[in-house]
Amino acid sequence: MNNPVSGKVRFIFALIFTIGIFIFLINDANAAGRFKAKGVKSNANGGITSVRGGGAKGINGGGFARARGTTTNGQGQAAGGGTTAIKGTNGGGGIRAGGFSADNNGNANYQGGAAATGTNGSAATSGGFTRSQGGGIRGSRSTTATANNGHTYNGNTTYDSNAGSINHTQYCYNSSGQEIKCPSSNSGN
Numbered sequence: 001m002n003n004p005v006s007g008k009v010r011f012i013f014a015l016i017f018t019i020g021i022f023i024f025l026i027n028d029a030n031a032a033g034r035f036k037a038k039g040v041k042s043n044a045n046g047g048i049t050s051v052r053g054g055g056a057k058g059i060n061g062g063g064f065a066r067a068r069g070t071t072t073n074g075q076g077q078a079a080g081g082g083t084t085a086i087k088g089t090n091g092g093g094g095i096r097a098g099g100f101s102a103d104n105n106g107n108a109n110y111q112g113g114a115a116a117t118g119t120n121g122s123a124a125t126s127g128g129f130t131r132s133q134g135g136g137i138r139g140s141r142s143t144t145a146t147a148n149n150g151h152t153y154n155g156n157t158t159y160d161s162n163a164g165s166i167n168h169t170q171y172c173y174n175s176s177g178q179e180i181k182c183p184s185s186n187s188g189n
Helices: 007-026
Strands: 033-042 048-057 063-072 078-087 093-102 108-118 121-131 137-147 152-160 165-173
Touching: none
Parallel strands: none
Antiparallel strands: 033 048, 048 063, 063 078, 078 093, 093 108, 108 121, 121 137, 137 152, 152 165
16 A cells, blocks of 8 residues: 655644643643634545644643644545644643544554553553454554552453464563562452
8 A cells, every 4th residue: 555644744743742842731821722623625646635733731731732633635635734733731731643544445443552651650551443444453552551669560461353262461570570469350359
């Protein structure tokens, strides 16, 4: 599949996101505000390219910025992605980003990730899926989390519709690095 995403589209994504981060997340001024930007244009590949971005900042220092876009080539192929960053008023924050592509044969894939930090610890996740022309779907996701007490969680899940399988593994460790039993959602029963 020819990649219909041009260098100009990548530049626009980066510019919108950088401006949003600069204005709303890094700036220490106490002013609140918001911005939005969007554009749609026919491209040289016979398709459409669209980009959107926006952000907001509250008077207490919290805020967000996001940018996303899609481009097609007029022959059934498409690609796109987006990213969002947030900042809480108490120093917590997070970011997520993802991208997809699809061709005119029914193949598609998505990859993305996210990370967050707050008063109780931090977490990160990444993964994605692919869909084949015949309809089969395969995917995986990995997640890590660290609590303020130093305990950590590592989990991985895979899925394969062709094999009819879902597999999940998880490991937890205390602050000394020794493996411990992972908490269960029904541990109170």
